[in-house]
Amino acid sequence: MKNIKDELQNIILRDGPIGSSSKLKQVQNFLRRNACSGKRSEKQEYFKSEEEKCLIDFAVEHALFYLDEIDESMFISEGAEQRVYKFDDFNVIKLNSSIFYEYWLDYFNNLLIHNFFFSSTKYDFLGFKIIDGQLYAIVKQQFILANETTNLQLVRSFLEYNSFRNTRNNDYVNSDLCLIFEDLHDENVLTKDGILYFIDTVFYLSKNFSSSE
Template structure:
């Protein structure tokens, strides 16, 4: 049986994907391959704005631009990283410039890891959109109604049970997996009928994540 770390490594480094994750994985695979073949080590990676240039070219070639109008009358909220809009009665869309990530690849890695851990609130990548001269990602997600205030102690207990240690404020680290999970305040984790729903997560991979990975 594969370990969780092996499964996550195969999600990040593998090439296969089906269903609603396929478009998301297509972009992540392109970015990963481009990094490996053209940019070399992490220290040699292009600046994010340069990374966006070839990402835009790829999006055009693969028809990955989101062309539907996003009406401001459907606006719900905005944070430092994204704007949220109603999509239909059951979903929202989120416009994200990946400002919390040094590179677009890190952002797409984070989405894939979120979908693995929290399938109830999985992200579906709808495409890119240029807004005010900035490249943005458009994702769709289940609309979760909060029925009570989130108990952050319950969040800490849940994550601790799953190997994530609270290292500061609302940030966590899983040293066995080589994964960091940040910014889990009560607006990013909602509670409905005492069930926790992680709707906005920020995952980062550490150097320990890459250890022991075998291509097979």
Template structure:
């Protein structure tokens, strides 16, 4: 588990050569530097509204606004935090307002952690889009077809094997990694022929992550 934590800390806390198309890490690195410039304790001392203003300037400078039209005719489903649209036969596009996170940085950290644990359903960050005056992140993901009901006991066993313990309802925590993983109900974890696909995850980083 130590190696896992080291790898996750490297992903979250260090700048990497971004490479062409790696806008997810580029945006997370910008938001992390923005947060570091505005804190004097471990607690962020700025407002999400201020962070959003900084994102708008950053996205304009880095050409990170998603220009394609998102058609309501391609709408599939929605949850409290996002809407899902078919992009093509194999992929979907999701728009997320980040409402489950105190800061946009937390949302981008969660995406990076998801991609580490669940690369088969990894997110590709396509850019930001302003819809009806509200800022959304636009991500792309593989379209997963479920052919059976998800066994939540199997989800629990899988996560237990990987160090995540059930906290309550469908929320888990890993005390060694300093991570919380929430909202793993049967619409966010799909099953196809006995294989679990984690399509929507919410990761939160706790102080123990940094130790």
């Protein structure tokens, strides 16, 4: 388990195997190292607003805006935090406003953690887009066509086998890895041919994540 935590720390706190050339890692590095003022305000809403202003400036400077138009005829579904569109026969794109996260850095950490654990449904960060004054991160992901109803007890057994302890409802924690894993209902975990596919994950780092223990 320690080796896994070391790998995750290398990805989140350093460059890991992804490398700083990745657009996803490029943004996460900026948010982690700069965080605008270097401190998080006591008022979360204020800090996220300032963080977003800095992020927009960074995206402009490094050409990280997604320039293609969003084709509304390709719209598939919408949740509280994102809109999903068909991209091609094999992939979808997701527009996420990071509303479920206190900070944009937390959202990008989640993308990196997801890609570490679930490479079959990895997120490919395409860039940012501002729509009606709202900043969105746009990611591409393989389209999974479920052909079975997801058994949440099976999800729980799978996660508990991998040391994620259920805390309530569809939320889990892994104390060894210092990870919180939430919102694993049957729309976020799909089943195809008996295989579980985690397509929308909500990972958070717990406060001891950066420790060496």
